[in-house]
Amino acid sequence: MSKLISKIFFISLIITVSYTEVHTEYSTFFDDKANINRKREYYNYLFKNYDAVNHFFDVLNYNINVNIYNCYTSPYTRAFSGEVTITFISTSSINSIDLDASSHSIIIDSVRMNGTTFLHSNNNLAINLDRTYNTGDTANVKIYYRHKDVSDGSFYAISGQVFTDCEPEGARSWFPCWDKPSDKATLDLTAKVPSSVKLGSNGRLNDSTLTGDTLYYHWISRDPLSTYLAVITSRVNYKLDIRYWHKPSNPSDSVPIRFYYAEGQNPYHIEDIIVPMTDYFSQLFGEHPFEKNGFAATTSAPWAGGMENQTLTTLMNSIWEEYLVAHEYSHQWFGDLITCADWPDIWMNEGFATYSEALWNEYNGGQTAYKTSIDGLAAIYLAGNPGYAIYRPGTYTFNYEITYAKGACVLHMLRYVLGDSVFFNAIKSYATDPQFKFKNVTTDEFTEKISEVSGQSLSWFIDEWVKQPNHPDYNNTFSFDPAENNTWNVTFTAKQVQTNTTFHKMPVEIKINFETGNDSLIRVMNDVNEQSYTWHFDRKPVNVEFDPDNQIVLKRASTNGIGPYAGFPAKFALYQNYPNPFNPATNISYDVPVRALVTIKIYDVLGKLISTPVNETKNAGKYTFEFRDTNLASGVYFYEMTAGVFSEKKKMMLVK
Ligand SMILES: [Zn+2]
Structure with a gap:
């Protein structure tokens, strides 16, 4: 079981919080996904009557000044006054601009400088400018506003703490802005607080000025940021x-x-x-x-x-x-330095950050630890796949199984397709490319970049794994045929049988085990369905394993021998149950190479015997049975197979 599964399982059991603003309850998880799910609910509500307006300007800088002095002491009001000066450059001929400003949270008092009159209605702040601005002209508008004492899921004042939390589009709840990830701007923030408060924000602390019992913190981010990444975090003492x-x-x-x-x-x-x-x-x-x-x-x-x-x-x-920190810290590159162009590209943030958790596990524990993380993410996806694609234009896809887990597994499979050195070179070239750094990226731009660096078109890979839903279901066959001089032909046919997505082209690895005890690992490109390959050997083959290292982690697969020489498994084997985690039933498969007494027992985590679903003499063959016990509590269980000297135990997890 991966660390990720167990920690999600653990946390989701013990914490349930009700979020009254959206009249829903949700479980919190050990990641930012709960935040996203909650925010999505809130913003669906917020966007109900709001159509995004056209945007013919580019914000260069936000200069925000907030007086949050009274928010730190009981009764912890969320009311504060603020000013924001927005410097923008016109990208067309314009005489007005539209900004986002939540009607639920913000009252606009006045607009000055190059703004003249304004209308704040339905979360939109329309400002008439003092003249027509042509492409390339810059201007400043200064907006005086007040935040109401309301709960909005973005600005919090709780027991001597004041903090903001904006993803995906909550910045508009604490300052008027153009609140889309694609318009990055520098930020200059001054906050008035009691002298006992420490306050952090984006960028570097420029200065802090003490006047009596009042502190003014002044933070400047010289690097542009998307509004959803703007932050205040502060606390008394x-x-x-x-x-x-x-x-x-x-x-x-x-x-x-x-x-x-x-x-x-x-x-x-x-x-x-x-x-x-x-x-x-x-x-x-x-x-x-x-x-x-x-x-x-x-x-x-x-x-x-x-x-x-x-x-x-x-x-x-x-x-x-540690792993939450690894996730969030990697976002500084994937999410902050390079930001998704729009929300359908959010997997470019979350898939990379989730993949980076596995990379940090590789740093700590090597390849085995890395693969344990990836297998755990694949299990989460396979158990909870909602059946839609990672990338869906026009949608918000903040789903843990898809955006996070599948996104990370896609990057693992890209590493498998390219090999380590090309993969890491492609990722680094992407993350250091000036056309993306401090800017935004679309899924197609990423595809183009990795294709260019690797010297091969990878649009087929992104199309099938990112733009198509679901995953391949292999139903492979192989046969052994004797040839002259004690040689053998091995024929392998890769066949995908899924009906809920396209054929998935992938390089596949096939391991052929021989009677002599050694094996051959062969890698071929499987680029059409029902593709057959034949290889010639001077040793007698006994079995074939498909994708023995489980590199194509997002798949179902069965591989069966056909014909007189390949009908039986080569050795005893006990396979990982699927689905896993499960509720209430799961399938357990095992192989029997020769007639033998086979016993499979189920134990709980304390070693107590729960049941013995298999206890009989079996003929050689491949077997699968369903394990179902509706009386069991959630938790870790073990299943153990014994047959002669063979014995193997595996872990499974019941999550109710
Ligand atoms: Zn994240």
Whole structure:
């Protein structure tokens, strides 16, 4: 079982939080997916009567000034006043601009500078400009506004903490903006707070000014960011530690990594691993790109997990967990440095971040640990696949099984197709390409880039795995035929039988085991369905294994010998149950090469015998039975097969 499965399972059992604003309940998970699910519900509500307007300007900078002084003391009001000066460049001839400003949260008091009159209605702020601006002209509008004392899922004031959380489109709830990921702008933020407060935001702390019992924090992000990655995280009496990472390209240039936490929390393990993690991700994805980075923990937040705000990840409910941090930190490259062009491209953020958890496991535990992570993600997808594609134009696809787990497995299979050196070269070339860095990317641009770097068109790969739903279901056959001089022909036919998606072209690996005890591993491109391959050997084959290392992780497969010489398995084998996790039934397959007494027993996690579904003499063959027990509680169970000297035990998980 992968760590990811067990932690999701564990957390989902113990925490259920009701989110009254959207009148729904949800389980929180050990990732940012709960956030996304919750936000999606909220924004479906918000967008109900709102059509996105055309956008003929490009925001260059937001200069935000908020007075949140009163939000830290009881009764923890969410009401505050603010000003935002938006500098934009016109991309057409315009005499007005439309911005996003939540009607639920924000009251607009006035608009100044190059704005004249305005209309704030239905989450839209339409501003008439003082003249016509032509392409290339820049202008500033200054908006004076107030945030109401309302709950909006974006601006929080809880027990001496003030924090924001904007993905996907919640920034408009705490400052008027053009709230789409594709319009990145620099950010200059000043916040007025009590002197006991520490406040973090994007970019670098420019200055903090103390006047009596009042502090003004002034943060500047010189690097442009998408509005959903703008953040304030603050707290009375926050503790702050700073570690420094030295750039390999310029060791005298040290990047501060800030850790904000409350008394009693334990960020120390994360503080210890952050420098090696920065080194590792820099080595894989290109040098860490920002002027600072950091993590800030909140308590009493309405969900648990992380949010990858640019240069300051929020760890909701103080989860200082290594793999959550690996996920969020990799988002600094995949998500923040390079941002999905629009929400249908969100897998470019989440698939990469989830894949990076597996890469961090590889850093810690090598290939076996990496593959355990990938197999765990594949199991999550196979058990919960909702049946739609990763990339669906015009939709929000924030589904854990698809956007996160399948997205990560697709990257694993890309690594398998390309081989390690080409794959990592392609990923690094992509992540360091100036046409994407500090900008946005579409799925097609990514496809073009990796095709260019690898010297081969990969659109077939992205089309079938990202743009088509579901996965291949192989029903392969093989036969052995004696030839002259004690030689043998082995014929293998790769056949896909799924009806819910297209044929999936893939290189496939076939392992042929011989009577002599050795084997041959052959890799061929399977580019049409029902493709047959014949190989000639001077040894007698006994069995064929399809994809023996399970590189095509998103598949179902059965492979059966046909004809007089290949009808039986070569050895005893017990296979991983499927589906897994399961509820209430799962299939268990096993092989019997010669007639033998076979026993299969089910045990609980304490070793107590639950049942003995198989206990009889079996003829040689391949067998599958269904295990079903509706009386069992959720948890880990073991199934053990014994036959003569053969014995093997495997783990399975029941999740009710
Ligand atoms: Zn994420």
